Amino acid sequence: MSHPPLIPVARPTLGEEEAAAARRAILSGWVVQGPEVAAFEEEFAAQVGAPAAAACSSGTAALHLALLSLGLGPGDEVITVSHSFIATANAVRYVGATPVFVDVEPATGNLNPELLPAALSPRTKAILAVHQLGMPCDLPRILAFARQHGLLVIEDAACALGSEIRIDGGGPESGPAGSPPPAPLEPIGRPHGVLATFSFHPRKVITTGDGGMVTGPPELVGRIKRLRTHAMSLSTAERHQAAGVVFEEYPEVGWNYRLTDIQGAVGREQLRRLPGMIAARRRLAARYLAAFAGHPWLLLPQEPPYGRSNWQSFWITLSPECPLGQRQVMESLKARGVDNRRGVMCAHREGAYRDLPLRMPLPVSEYLQDHAIILPLFPELSEAEQERVIRAVQEVVGG
Numbered sequence: 596m597s598h599p600p601l602i603p604v605a606r607p608t609l610g611e612e613e614a615a616a617a618r619r620a621i622l623s624g625w626v627v628q629g630p631e632v633a634a635f636e637e638e639f640a641a642q643v644g645a646p647a648a649a650a651c652s653s654g655t656a657a658l659h660l661a662l663l664s665l666g667l668g669p670g671d672e673v674i675t676v677s678h679s680f681i682a683t684a685n686a687v688r689y690v691g692a693t694p695v696f697v698d699v700e701p702a703t704g705n706l707n708p709e710l711l712p713a714a715l716s717p718r719t720k721a722i723l724a725v726h727q728l729g730m731p732c733d734l735p736r737i738l739a740f741a742r743q744h745g746l747l748v749i750e751d752a753a754c755a756l757g758s759e760i761r762i763d764g765g766g767p768e769s770g771p772a773g774s775p776p777p778a779p780l781e782p783i784g785r786p787h788g789v790l791a792t793f794s795f796h797p798r799k800v801i802t803t804g805d806g807g808m809v810t811g812p813p814e815l816v817g818r819i820k821r822l823r824t825h826a827m828s829l830s831t832a833e834r835h836q837a838a839g840v841v842f843e844e845y846p847e848v849g850w851n852y853r854l855t856d857i858q859g860a861v862g863r864e865q866l867r868r869l870p871g872m873i874a875a876r877r878r879l880a881a882r883y884l885a886a887f888a889g890h891p892w893l894l895l896p897q898e899p900p901y902g903r904s905n906w907q908s909f910w911i912t913l914s915p916e917c918p919l920g921q922r923q924v925m926e927s928l929k930a931r932g933v934d935n936r937r938g939v940m941c942a943h944r945e946g947a948y949r950d951l952p953l954r955m956p957l958p959v960s961e962y963l964q965d966h967a968i969i970l971p972l973f974p975e976l977s978e979a980e981q982e983r984v985i986r987a988v989q990e991v992v993g994g
């Protein structure tokens with residue numbers, strides 16, 4: 596008996612264009628952080644409407660450099676979510692600061708701004724706001740709170756390239772008749788906080804293998820560009836272009852977080868595909884939402900009135916009434932040829948964070964980890980494959 600082929604949860608869209616770009620970089624003779632990376636940075640900044648961008652070796656490195664460039668360190672507290680890939684919390688630890696976890700909203704899986712006052716202390720310096728799985732977090736309220744308390748806001752937009760947000764003017768339904776129209780949606784990464792970070796891991800919307808980007812004001816981005824290359828005072832390109840002999844200096848300790856030019860070239864091709872890939876993701880998510888609407892045992896993700904997701908992932912959450920457990924549903928889907936993953940992890944439940952005292956309980960974060968299931972969604976998922984996923988979910992969970 597042959598089984599139907601397993602439909603994967605995610606698959607990067609890579610083709611001849613990326614292969615040709617990698618070849619171009621390899622044959623150019625300049626393979627690490629050179630002209631392709633510089634062009635990728637410029638094109639990426641233009642894509643999200645950011646003043647400047649710095650590429651680096653991963654989304655984790657991007658977070659680390661962002662926090663470093665802002666001078667966060669020992670004694671500082673950074674409010675963030677436990678309900679995220681562990682890189683979010685780890686980056687806070689890398690600089691010696693302390694993560695303070697707040698719980699999330701059930702419909703978006705993102706930081707619940709109602710809980711910010713309970714997380715605040717005299718040591719709070721920053722909020723690391725995650726746009727989880729591409730779903731915009733409530734930045735309008737997070738930014739207002741941060742302004743009130745003099746806090747920095749860094750956006751972990753690892754999954755959120757192509758997502759959009761509206762900071763001013765409330766939701767589309769807000770305001771009495773005749774009031775000014777709501778502000779337009781803007782790309783996430785402009786940034787709306789002081790800095791935003793992205794990942795190009797193959798699970799994200801564009802990939803360079805591994806890779807990351809920080810967007811923000813030119814002064815901070817310039818500092819990040821130095822920190823990613825051992826804080827060297829002159830870049831390799833600057834020395835290469837100098838008329839005479841110049842010597843570089845190392846005024847402080849930095850890192851090797853460089854992106855290769857081979858990856859930069861691939862990233863530029865991925866950016867060209869971005870609008871088409873986001874449109875495909877949104878079409879597929881809309882079909883899932885329509886197929887599962889009104890199901891008695893499934894809670895569905897919901898876009899907030901202030902933003903639009905890029906649908907980096909689509910997930911269903913088993914409701915408290917559902918008689919089936921998460922593992923049982925996951926195994927039954929897999930047996931039907933539909934690969935899937937559990938919901939986003941919680942850092943506070945891992946050994947690496949077990950000693951960290953919590954400032955509040957995190958029941959929604961834990962509920963989502965234990966009841967959410969990520970379904971296949973990627974630009975090249977065919978309608979027939981998606982039908983198979985939908986049928987499998989309906990067979991397993993009923994409805």
Ligand SMILES: *Cc1c(COP(=O)(O)O)cnc(C)c1O
Nearest residue numbers: 653654655680682753794795796
């Ligand atoms: C993937 C991810 C990261 C880390 O990115 P890498 O490129 O894998 O280092 C950080 N934060 C979030 C929310 C992520 O999803």
